[in-house]
Amino acid sequence: MELTCKNLQIYYPQSNTSVIENLSFSMKNPGFNAAFGPSGVGKTTFARVISGLQAPSSGEIETRNIDRILYTYNLERIPGWSTIKMHIDRVTDSIREPLKQILIEKFAMKEVMHLRFSQLSMGQQNRINLIRYLLQDFDLLVMDESLANVDEKLRSEIILTVKELFPDKMFIYISHHLMEVSRFCNEILVFANPSDRQRYTMVKGLDYKKGNINKPETTIKQLLDTTMLEIMNAF
Numbered sequence: 756m757e758l759t760c761k762n763l764q765i766y767y768p769q770s771n772t773s774v775i776e777n778l779s780f781s782m783k784n785p786g787f788n789a790a791f792g793p794s795g796v797g798k799t800t801f802a803r804v805i806s807g808l809q810a811p812s813s814g815e816i817e818t819r820n821i822d823r824i825l826y827t828y829n830l831e832r833i834p835g836w837s838t839i840k841m842h843i844d845r846v847t848d849s850i851r852e853p854l855k856q857i858l859i860e861k862f863a864m865k866e867v868m869h870l871r872f873s874q875l876s877m878g879q880q881n882r883i884n885l886i887r888y889l890l891q892d893f894d895l896l897v898m899d900e901s902l903a904n905v906d907e908k909l910r911s912e913i914i915l916t917v918k919e920l921f922p923d924k925m926f927i928y929i930s931h932h933l934m935e936v937s938r939f940c941n942e943i944l945v946f947a948n949p950s951d952r953q954r955y956t957m958v959k960g961l962d963y964k965k966g967n968i969n970k971p972e973t974t975i976k977q978l979l980d981t982t983m984l985e986i987m988n989a990f
């Protein structure tokens with residue numbers, strides 16, 4: 756499984772500057788990867804382009820063993836004329852029923868499934884929206900701030916659960932949480948600030964998974980500090 760971008764350039768017709776310039780990188784293998792960088796640098800634009808929702812101005816995007824790419828973002832809304840349980844039941848293939856139950860449980864949504872979307876908190880809305888996508892067919896899921904408004908403890912639990920349940924899928928996680936991205940992601944594409952557009956750096960994260968956190972706490976802290984510093988220096 757591989758996603759490769761070669762000399763990607765993206766600009767909006769209304770603007771006279773590029774949002775993305777000469778971006779080349781490759782992400783290999785299934786797992787949790789990330790796109791990280793300052794606000795307004797172009798992460799959403801990049802995510803929409805690799806998901807096929809927007810065409811690049813130039814450059815190439817190549818995939819190997821990735822046929823279906825889905826993009827989900829935190830402000831997405833789902834229809835409000837039925838309860839979220841009815842909606843999720845309706846869009847879920849019966850073969851994924853056990854997965855659905857696990858996701859509802861692990862995402863702490865069990866108690867609110869009888870409510871309508873508009874009656875949920877923002878964090879609950881984001882969680883049910885993510886569940887909806889995880890129940891679809893995909894090889895690569897781009898999660899654009901999908902866990903915004905969810906507390907840190909539950910976010911960690913959700914990320915570890917997704918990594919455990921979908922070991923063969925690739926994820927690109929967009930988040931502003933430096934420690935979270937450093938701790939849980941493998942390949943981290945760091946965008947420098949908007950005034951330095953041609954600078955993109957790939958940083959290796961700790962890639963925590965359930966059951967493989969067996970290093971002493973002091974070593975983990977040192978590794979995490981090093982990764983976070985590397986990302987900050989790449990800004």
Ligand SMILES: Nc1ncnc2c1ncn2[C@@H]1O[C@H](COP(=O)(O)OP(=O)(O)OP(=O)(O)O)[C@@H](O)[C@H]1O
Pocket residue numbers: 767769770774792793794795796797798799800801
């Ligand atoms: N439809 C559009 N038309 C013109 N310019 C746009 C459009 N969408 C985004 N931009 C511009 O592209 C730049 C990058 O925006 P983008 O949303 O990709 O950044 P981002 O890194 O995802 O930001 P954030 O972290 O704040 O969500 C911004 O300067 C923004 O104003």
